[in-house]
Structure formats: C-alpha cells, structure tokens
Amino acid sequence: MSKSTSQLKNVPKKTKSSNKLPNLRQIKTLNAYNFIDLGAGDGASLVNIERIIGGNGVGVELSTKKVQKAFELKRNVYQGNALDLHKIPGKVDFVTCDNFLEHLLTFEDVYSMLEQASKVARKFIYVRHPSFENVDYLKSLGLRTYWSHWHGHTAHVTIKDFVEMFNRLGIYDVKVVPVCKIKDSTDDKILPVGAPIDQHDYDEQMHGKKPKVKFDRDLYYAFDIIAMLPGNENQTPKLLYKDRLTKTSHPFFSDYELEIKDIQKQVRKLQREIDGFRATIAYRVHTRFKRVLGR
Structure with missing residues (x-):
C-alpha cells in the first residue's frame, strides 16, 4: 500500500531546540498546500482526507502530545492556534474540521474558527460534527447520546446554528448530509439519561436499564457539512460522498x-x-x- 502525500513530503522538522515541536510559525506560505485540517490531532484525519481527495494537506493542532505523536508518525502536523492562520500569507483550496469544533468552549469560538477558515480557503469548508439535534427529545424519553454528555464536548452546535454562522460570513450554499441513522434506543450509542459522564457504548451492567423506544423522528450520529465559498456555488466536492473519513474508527472517536x-x-x-x-x-x-x- 502506498503512503499518503503527508507521509512522504513536507514532513515538519523540529526546530533548533530538540525539545520543540514543529510550529505553525515555520510555515512561510499556505500556497504550498491544497488543504488545511484544523484540530488535526495526530494527523489521522489528514491522511484519510488525502486518500479520498488527493493533494497535499497540512494539519494544525494545539496539543503538544498529539503533535508529538504526529511527528513520530511522520505526518505533516504543526503545533499552533488555528486562529493565527491569517498571519501566514497565501491560501488553500479548502479547510476541514473533522470532529473538532465541538471541543471549543463557546459558540462564538466556533464562529471565529469558521471565520478564520473562510479567510484562508478558496473553495469550501468541510465540517464533520456530532449531532446535537434531539437532546431534549431524547431526555424526555429518559435517554441521551453518549457524546451529548462528554466532558470535552462543550460546543453543542446544531445544523441550524451552523447555517446561521455561515450566513453571517456571507456563505449561503451549505450542503448537509447525515451520517449513520439511529433507528431506536437499542443502538449502543444511546444511553440512559442517568448514566455517568464520559461513557461510550451502552453496557447494562455499568449504565443500568434503558427504555426500549422506536424513535418517531430521524436521529443520526453526526452530520457532514460543506459550505461552498462565494464563486464556487452549485459544486459538490468528492469529500461529501464518503460515509466516513476515518475508516479505522468510529467517525467521531x-x-x-x-x-x-x-x-x-x-x-x-x-x-x-x-x-x-x-x-x-x-x-x-x-x-x-x-x-x-x-x-
């Protein structure tokens, strides 16, 4: 199996101090890349996006631990705050946020990140985001999704919120595709409402019994959102047709x-x-x- 582009070239080098990781300030121009992956983690999503679309991507990640892992895996991830991207000259074709925005503290932080993405992208912005559409509905049934009660998920942005944010940025062509339908409460991502925080798959021994309910509306794990920037309307990037970017794990683990x-x-x-x-x-x-x- 051939290695992806980010594993073969433009692998970041450590700075003069051996204790310092590749830093965003080292990038001289964004024109050298086809896309930027915000909140890139260890670079797994960066590699998967390249496999789907091709091209040469660069990841931005704040966590020292994750950037260190990406460096060890020879993935093109730089440490830094994505809000500083505007300080680097040049642009990329598109920006991706794969299960990243829910980890920001506030809705305004999410908007600021999308605003930053819109400044450095030429064609579109891709977002994969867990579904927070039916939190109250599930609660009324004594249920919840595990990701709605997770300590790191602080920005419960809905599709309506995303559309409004993009519209504020002057972006009106917003495509939305649901990912993985939840048919009823037997789905292992549905937990009883009283289950402890930070739990994954349902386990009756750990979480107690949960109501058996067939939902009267459509519920999903997540949504793929693509916002086409002005001048690129009515186009559908290849990325949108893939059910999931990460083939080795759940879409937002x-x-x-x-x-x-x-x-x-x-x-x-x-x-x-x-x-x-x-x-x-x-x-x-x-x-x-x-x-x-x-x-």
Missing part, C-alpha cells in the same frame, strides 16, 4: 476517546473473569464443605 473505550472493555472483561473466578471458588468451597459434613 478521538484518540483519547478510543483509549478510554478500550480501557472500559478491558475492565468489563476483567470483571467477568473475576466473577467467574469467584463462582469457581464458591463452588469448590461448597463441594468441599459438603464432603466434610458427609464424613
């Missing part, structure tokens, strides 16, 4: 979330092993006790 999910699975497996061990010991003690009494 960050590395951190996946790590927690794996730990939870290991804990459940260990608990089952402990329960089995206890049952075996209890059986042996009981059998031995009966033998002693029978003598």
